[in-house]
Amino acid sequence: MTQYQFVKQPMDVTIGKLICLARTYTEHAREMQTVVTEDPLLFLKPASSVIFTGGTILIPSQSRCLHHEVELGVVIGKKGRHIPEAQAMDHVLGYLVALDITARDIQSTAKKNGWPWTIAKGFDTFAPISAVVRKEQVADPQDLDLELRINQMIKQKANTSQMIYSLERIISFISAIMTLERGDLILTGTPEGVGELKEGDLLEARLGSLCTLIVDVQKEPAP
Ligand code: MG
Numbered sequence: 109m110t111q112y113q114f115v116k117q118p119m120d121v122t123i124g125k126l127i128c129l130a131r132t133y134t135e136h137a138r139e140m141q142t143v144v145t146e147d148p149l150l151f152l153k154p155a156s157s158v159i160f161t162g163g164t165i166l167i168p169s170q171s172r173c174l175h176h177e178v179e180l181g182v183v184i185g186k187k188g189r190h191i192p193e194a195q196a197m198d199h200v201l202g203y204l205v206a207l208d209i210t211a212r213d214i215q216s217t218a219k220k221n222g223w224p225w226t227i228a229k230g231f232d233t234f235a236p237i238s239a240v241v242r243k244e245q246v247a248d249p250q251d252l253d254l255e256l257r258i259n260q261m262i263k264q265k266a267n268t269s270q271m272i273y274s275l276e277r278i279i280s281f282i283s284a285i286m287t288l289e290r291g292d293l294i295l296t297g298t299p300e301g302v303g304e305l306k307e308g309d310l311l312e313a314r315l316g317s318l319c320t321l322i323v324d325v326q327k328e329p330a331p
Pocket of ligand 1: 129130177179208297309
């Protein structure tokens, strides 16, 4: 049971399930040669995939191609099911910047065969997250600059205003399927610019000036 870290005012909040969206930015859908859908596309990552700033993304022996995806994360503070859009933001505790690390080679095989993405998305260390910024400190979560630098070069840069779905819609949509609980984390999808990670890379992700996430990349040692 891992607890979130907070930018200010430490709190005890255990990390729950990670609900992730695919294709929430038009340009990313285009670069993946796919299309956006009317409803959000969801998949899950296990809480055991979370690491924090100072941690290391481990390249597992099963993959030869890890990709970075920088994303806005939404931490749920209040449990709910069938949450109306008008009340959705009452269920938010705060925001963070996250990386949805993806074994792109494994995912490509899964896509071709119609298999789930669980293996491609679920390895340990595949969900680096920053500390949480409480929502009271964020004027508009859908007007935040999202940026990823690798070895000091900008690789992904976008604004959360470019998301196809509103946070209200996303929260309402997910809660019509599964109960959202305090400590659950929604990864809202990545903008364009995804690319491959190499051993020794240093990643620095930012959500405006609110929070920063710094992790590096190494090969997983043999068990
Ligand atoms: Mg993603």
